[in-house]
Amino acid sequence: MRGGCVTPATACGTALRVWVARPLPAGARTAARVAALGHRPLLAPVLDLAPSGAPAPEGPFDALVLTSASAVPALEGSPLAVLPAWCVGARTAEAARAAGLAPVLEAGGDALALADLIGRSLPRGARLLHAAGRERKDEPGDTLAARGYRLTVWVAYAARPLPALPEPVAEALDHDGLDAALHYSRRSAATALGLARAAGREAAFSRVAHHCLSADVAAPLVAAGILSHVVATRPDEETLLAGLHPIRQDSDAEASPALRPGRERC
Structure with missing residues (x-):
């Protein structure tokens, strides 16, 4: 999406009504950014994030591994906050710094890149605490374990689906x-x-242009045969939001040819 418009949508003549399905509090920040771009956000999360209440494992640990900003509140003000925090991407790193964690290092938004970064910086056998959600991906844990790191997973928060469509x-x-x-x-x-x-709205849902942070995020939509999606070329919010501007032919976004017709191009 690096080739898309970077001026407010109103300058392009098109303001989009955008559903922000992201959980709070991050969803509120995203909605504000969408509005600042000249679009009309509809903030309606489909997941409710809440602390798990599980106590942190006993250490000692050499470093923290963070793959989501949602784990940061459980660390703020705790003895673990003095450990180096290895973060998957910029948003998680920003939240860690705001919570007073230090030092904070980031890997550009990719779990395997995070494992590589740790591998270049910490000795094998280092004791790592991965503060994560109840539902999480295998990486970077599998790669770190295979490379000889002692990884302990702490379920710091849980994401619960809403019972019905907002x-x-x-x-x-x-x-x-x-x-x-x-x-x-x-x-x-x-x-x-x-x-x-x-809710019986799948057909209407399928007509919406779904902007996804990565191909992995888009996978459930692809599996359901929903073609109206675009995938950010980099897994960061800046790139994702840039794609909200009408997609240009010279954009490097990965876009389905079945995007809803009639969108103006800048």
């Missing part, structure tokens, strides 16, 4: 009132699809 989203879908949706995680995308399907 009413403002259902109403917007009923009137073709959504132009785009933002998806930051595979589970969030899958949950949004499942709730829309259960």
